[in-house]
Amino acid sequence: MRFVDNKGIHDPRLNLAFEEYLLRHVDSEEPLLLFYINEPSVIIGRNQNTIEEIDPDYVKAHHIHVVRRLSGGGAVYHDLGNLNFSFVTHGKEDLHNFAKFTEPVVRVLRELGVPAELRGRSDLFVEGRKISGNAQYATTTRMFSHGTLLFDLDLGEMLRAINPRRVHIESKAVHSVRSFVANIRELLPRDMTIGDLQAALLRGIFGDGPIPTYDLGEDDWRRIEAIADERYRQWSWNYGRSPQFNVQKSARFPIGKVDARIDVDAGRIRAIKLFGDFSGRHDVVELEAHLIGVPYDRERLTAALADVDLNRYFGVMEAATFIDLLY
Structure with a gap:
């Protein structure tokens, strides 16, 4: 496995383009690992109706990105307190095998004192509260399995951004969602930053020695920008692709x-x-x-x-x- 550095980019349109580029245009036999942290954004599932998932007035007024991803599943809210990971692999024999890709994440979290476990098909929970959702997408020869880790997410903003605007958000709604989801930071026995969590995951996956990397050149980045322009920065993809x-x-x-x-x-x-x-x-x-x-x-x-x-x-x-x- 090789780690691919996204150069600290927080633009979700570019990060999703980066992930797609690794999937479609980097023919690596070795699995690739990508981490990214997005600015406030709602990431829409491939088959969802965007307008039904968001408060369009709120996301516009608060400059929250709305971007559709390649994989299916539900809408999720990202901000700088959310760590995203993506495993890109050659072949697709592990499609639907979420346990394989979440296992190293679960193992590292347990080593940090957070008793995470995979529940259902694709979600990670700690003592009945959800801390991660995962989804997958495959081409004919390659696939990725990606997920979110709620580290220090603003749950109030999440509720306001992904709820229809006609739903009035009250403090009791935030309290209710806190009973179902949890931020990893509040579960840790000692305080960490989101950067510390990423570093711990890298050590847990690659060990204490040098981390093998897959480095991209200027031409790669130009092609990533082109994918962002052609897909993830387009209204026709983020909104227009919504079903009837x-x-x-x-x-x-x-x-x-x-x-x-x-x-x-x-x-x-x-x-x-x-x-x-x-x-x-x-x-x-x-x-x-x-x-x-x-x-x-x-x-x-x-x-x-x-x-x-x-x-x-x-x-x-x-x-x-x-x-x-x-x-």
Whole structure:
């Protein structure tokens, strides 16, 4: 096995591109090990509907990255208190064998005084509280098994970022999630930093001698940047790849009730119907037709309605108010 240094990068778009590059373009017979720590971000599972997993207003206001990963599973929140590991291997005979890849992590945690264990198919627990989730992805010839380690994660921010915005977060919700998940730092018999934990994992996996490394050159990094640009920095991947879904929103305004029924496919409005007891000078069908094909995203909806006089359809209606209804 060889360790691959990510050079202290905290951008999740680049770290996921780095992982994909090792998977698809580094034909190493030896397994590769990657660690990375991301800035605040929500990492969406490959098959998830992004909008249903996050509070889009909150993540935008707090500059939280939203990035879709290659592997399946659920949405997870990352910040600088979350250590991520990835084992990239030649062949895929160990696909679904999470025990093989989590074993060295469990062993090191136990040596540090944290009685971790694999429960279910892919999660690590300590005394009934979850500290790690894991997922895998395979190509025809290679695979990776990656996981998160909650070391000192901000659980309050996690709840606000990955809950739908209509869910009001209260202190009791944070208390409730603390009964199910745990930060490793609070379980350690002596205090450590996240860097100390990574160093302990490296020693546990490679021993006390020199750590064998796989070094990347400038051309490798250019290709990693290209993958980030082509996939992980693209709205079409992070949001647009969401499966088809339906949205129903309604609200009452001074001009009357407005009920919106929206079909979204590949991240874009495929169909929309507006109902209500409002009264306008023009048929609302015109407005519906104008919105067909628009990405279901606040900024793109705002741009699409920038030159539209909504008063023609509803009476008095501000664009921001209408967008709040749709989104």
